[in-house]
Amino acid sequence: MENNETNGAGNNPNQPGQPDHPNQNPNKKRRFNMMWIYAILFAVLIGLQFFGRDAATPQEEVDQGKLIEMLKKEEVGKIELINKEDAEIFLNQKGLAAHFPEVTPNPDGLTSTANYTYRIGSLERFEEMVENAQQEVAHPVYITNVRRNNWMSDILAWVLPFGLLIVFWIVMMRGMGRNMGGGAGSIFNIGKSRAQLYDKNTSVNVTFKDVAGLEEAKVEIMEVVDFLKNPEKYTKLGGKIPKGVLLVGPPGTGKTLLAKSVAGEANVPFFSLSGSDFVEMFVGVGASRVRDLFSNAKSKAPCIIFIDEIDAIGRARGKSAITGGNDERESTLNQLLTEMDGFGTNSGVIVLAATNRADILDKALLRAGRFDRQIYVELPDIVGRKEIFEVHMRGLKLGKDVDKDFLAKQTPGFSGADIANVCNEAALMAARKGKDEIDKQDFLDAVDRIIGGLEKKNKIITPEEKKVIAFHEAGHATTSWLLQYAHPLVKVTIVPRGNSLGAAWYLPEERQITTKEQMYHEMIATLGGRAAEQVVFGQISTGALSDLEKVTKQAFAMVTYYGLDEEIGNLSYYDSSGQQDYSLTKPYSEKTAETIDQRVSFIVEKAYKDAVAILTDHRDGLTQLATKLVEEEVIFGEDLEQIFGKRPWDNSEDEKLKNAALKAAENKSETPENENQPENA
Numbered sequence: 001m002e003n004n005e006t007n008g009a010g011n012n013p014n015q016p017g018q019p020d021h022p023n024q025n026p027n028k029k030r031r032f033n034m035m036w037i038y039a040i041l042f043a044v045l046i047g048l049q050f051f052g053r054d055a056a057t058p059q060e061e062v063d064q065g066k067l068i069e070m071l072k073k074e075e076v077g078k079i080e081l082i083n084k085e086d087a088e089i090f091l092n093q094k095g096l097a098a099h100f101p102e103v104t105p106n107p108d109g110l111t112s113t114a115n116y117t118y119r120i121g122s123l124e125r126f127e128e129m130v131e132n133a134q135q136e137v138a139h140p141v142y143i144t145n146v147r148r149n150n151w152m153s154d155i156l157a158w159v160l161p162f163g164l165l166i167v168f169w170i171v172m173m174r175g176m177g178r179n180m181g182g183g184a185g186s187i188f189n190i191g192k193s194r195a196q197l198y199d200k201n202t203s204v205n206v207t208f209k210d211v212a213g214l215e216e217a218k219v220e221i222m223e224v225v226d227f228l229k230n231p232e233k234y235t236k237l238g239g240k241i242p243k244g245v246l247l248v249g250p251p252g253t254g255k256t257l258l259a260k261s262v263a264g265e266a267n268v269p270f271f272s273l274s275g276s277d278f279v280e281m282f283v284g285v286g287a288s289r290v291r292d293l294f295s296n297a298k299s300k301a302p303c304i305i306f307i308d309e310i311d312a313i314g315r316a317r318g319k320s321a322i323t324g325g326n327d328e329r330e331s332t333l334n335q336l337l338t339e340m341d342g343f344g345t346n347s348g349v350i351v352l353a354a355t356n357r358a359d360i361l362d363k364a365l366l367r368a369g370r371f372d373r374q375i376y377v378e379l380p381d382i383v384g385r386k387e388i389f390e391v392h393m394r395g396l397k398l399g400k401d402v403d404k405d406f407l408a409k410q411t412p413g414f415s416g417a418d419i420a421n422v423c424n425e426a427a428l429m430a431a432r433k434g435k436d437e438i439d440k441q442d443f444l445d446a447v448d449r450i451i452g453g454l455e456k457k458n459k460i461i462t463p464e465e466k467k468v469i470a471f472h473e474a475g476h477a478t479t480s481w482l483l484q485y486a487h488p489l490v491k492v493t494i495v496p497r498g499n500s501l502g503a504a505w506y507l508p509e510e511r512q513i514t515t516k517e518q519m520y521h522e523m524i525a526t527l528g529g530r531a532a533e534q535v536v537f538g539q540i541s542t543g544a545l546s547d548l549e550k551v552t553k554q555a556f557a558m559v560t561y562y563g564l565d566e567e568i569g570n571l572s573y574y575d576s577s578g579q580q581d582y583s584l585t586k587p588y589s590e591k592t593a594e595t596i597d598q599r600v601s602f603i604v605e606k607a608y609k610d611a612v613a614i615l616t617d618h619r620d621g622l623t624q625l626a627t628k629l630v631e632e633e634v635i636f637g638e639d640l641e642q643i644f645g646k647r648p649w650d651n652s653e654d655e656k657l658k659n660a661a662l663k664a665a666e667n668k669s670e671t672p673e674n675e676n677q678p679e680n681a
Contacts, residue, residue, distance in 0.1 A: 062089060062116040064129065070095060071133040071141065077110045079130065080146045084123055087143075088114035195271040195293050195305070204264040211261050212391045213384025213416060214254055217375050221245070221258055224350060225266045228302050241302075241347075242372040243340060246310075247354040249377030252417030255354035258377065259306045262352065269303035271296070275312030278332050286313065286332030294339040294349065301348030310353040316362045333362060340370040359576055379415055381510060382408050388416050392423040399439035407443055410490070412508050422446045451505065452497035459496045467630060468533060469494045472543055473502040474626035475532025476525060478618060479611050480506060481640045484649040485521040493634045501543065516564040523551045523607040524614070531611035532622060555603040556596075565599050568592075618644070 062070075067089065070076050075095030080088045090110045096103050105111060120126040127143060134140035198204055208218055227234055227241050234241075247255040263270040271293065278286040297303050313332045340351055353371070355361065365371065380388060386408040393404070411419060425446035430438040461469070473492045480486040487506035494502040511518075530544040558564040561574040573587050586593060615622055621643045629635050641647075 060116055062118050064118075067116075067118055068129065068133040071130065072137065073098075074137055074139065075099070076141050079141055079143050080114070081120075081123075081126075081143050082146050082148050084145065085120070087118040087120055087126065089116035089118060091115045195273040195277070195296070197296075198263050198270040198272065204260060204270075206257065206260040206264045208261050208265060210391060211254060211257055212387035213380035214258065214377060215384075217247070217254075217258060217377050220373065220375050221262060222265075224352075225262055228266050228268050228304075228350070231302075241350065243349075243369060244351040244353065244371035244373075246358070246366070246371040246374045247352070247377055248358040248374055249356060250379060250415060251356050252415030253377045253379060254416045255356075255377050256308055257416070258375075259308070259352055259354060262304060263306070266304060269297075269300040271303065271305045273307060275307055275309045275314070278313050279329065284328075284331070286328060287335035290332060290335040290339055297349045302350075303348070304350045304352055307351065307353045309355060310365075311355045311357045311360060314353075314355070314361045314365050316360060333365070337362075337364055337370065340365075379413060382412075385411055385414060385419060388419045389423070392420050396423060396427055397437045399437045401440040402438065402443065403440065406440070407447075409507070410444070410447060412510055418450065421450060425449060448491075448497070448503075448505070452500065452503040454497065456496040461496070461501070465501075466494065467626075468537065468541060469502045469543065470626040470629040471532045471536050471622070472529040472541075473504055474622055474629055475528040475530075475535075475611070475615055476504045477528075477625060477635075477640060478622050478644070479528030479531070479614055480504075480525040481644055481647060482614055482618065483521040483525055485515075485518040486525040487522070488647065489637050489640055491634065491636050492629060494629055495633050500546070516558065516562075519554060519558060519564070520603075520607060523554055523604070524611045526551050526554075527604075527608045527611045528615065531608060531615050532626075534612060535615045535619060536622070536626075551604055551607065552600065555600045558603065559596055559599045565603070567595060567599050 067076075070089075070091070073094070075091055075098060076089060077092030077095065078090040080090070082088060091099060093105055093109045096105055096111070096115070100115060103111060103115075118126075130141075130143060208222060211218055224242065224245060231241070247258060249255055259272070263272065273293070278289050280286060280289075293305065297305050313329055313336065315329070315333075317330050317333065351371070358366075358374070366374070386404050389404045389407055393402075407422075411422065414422070422443065423446075426438050426442040429445055429449075430442045433442075435442070473494055477489045477492050480489050487508045489504060490507050491505040492502075493504075497503050526547050527544075529547055530540050533540050533543075559568050561572055563570040563572050575587070588596070624643050625635065625640065628639060
């Protein structure tokens, strides 16, 4: 039930980042952005540079001929050469009267600003032109050199490049902060913890009532919550709070949901983050975030820190195939080990972690004093699956024919997340068909879709191929029905689903240990499809690829892992620590490897011959079953019972035990809650 969000915190309107009232919008008031100030200042500087200079510069330029004419007529009062680039022409009273009669001159006979401007190309030629034009003039005008500094251009020349670099740096750092989750959009916060805090002001709607099928795990986790609520109950006897609790189990079994229920029940600060939140491209960031996380947690003690998928940073040290490739991750793990149980004190902080790969975690992380207890969250049994169905059916409109006991029996090996998916798919299928409520068939179709994939009724299959597929699936059904320890058939179809052209559904027996004979019967049933092709058509096809893959793995496990082969003996080459993954050699010799290959091949071929023999003896029933499958495309266990008779090995006592367990669970759910809950939990 690891991702079961039906009644989880995902629907809570009071989570961080969400408004307390549906009509309130937290993003309505925008934050002030300094980038607007930078843009305005830049625009002002550019405006002063261009428009300010143009306002002080004469609007009319004079050409060379007119300038020579004015010099000859003695209409020019002063010529100023600005920075040896431009010449400004000031007219005297005679020139103003001739060209600007509306302008009143100053007492000195000139205007305060130039009347004309002349853009020179060569300084020597300009001086020569002025001198030649005034050879016959009694009072010539001489050129005055003026050094004029444009301070705005000088400032822009120095400030603008640096300003652009600063703006580029700010934009780049903010982008990096957003992409890497540096907190507050700043790279300076990259070493801060990313943990999300849930406290008394943050409501989490997931409680222990929403966790079904995990009774043993709930008892242990509720004890931790009870310790935080009533520490005197334990400390008066000298007990100490556990420093760490590790939730271990397959994906989808409810580890994260258990943590959410702790956050909803504990009423203490709850820090939640993922193991990948410590990983960063910069050196030392992971260790810095660990220090910051525990610093914040100690300031709010007593509290709980939840690290989901802790294997991201907790992988065993020194097992990398590339030396030095995991220095940053190992330094993060070292800091975590020190914070959990180092020289300093860490009282009042409980570390709750979850992983489905406990075998690769570092031994120093798993020792007592860091993770004092490990809680195994396993796949639910038939009783647990019924309870999980009840949780996820709360908001569904169910038909009268929906039987939770039946659905629990039809979903062996399903996790809580799978069951949540079944309920959702059933609702979607019923809505697609326009129904007002969800009936039993919708749930069965949902199970079929999850196991086998979507039906592909429009896939083009020739009649010959359809006949081969029918006999192949009928071979599986026949051998499984006639073998004592093979799983009994529930349904067979030749309608293509997913990548398969046919599919068969079985009801596996829920057992804790498996004998050699049981595994061997399962292999015979798996090879029944290819054996049927050989018996009926005298040739085999490529349709048994997945079957061959399955039996090969089963035979190899029998020989090398479980010690079920007489030739190899009671030896197991299975490594639960995972160290063999990094080894360049096998844990056995070449001679043993040849023996293993021979024994695996012998077991598979023997199972295939037994399947051929069974189908040869019951070829008439096989043909009847395949013919019916071609006509109807779907057959059930009742059809096999009509052809082959009832299985003599069916143990009605097992059914009685399952029904008794389901009945006991139903009675337990009707018991008042306070009778089965720990004190104050």
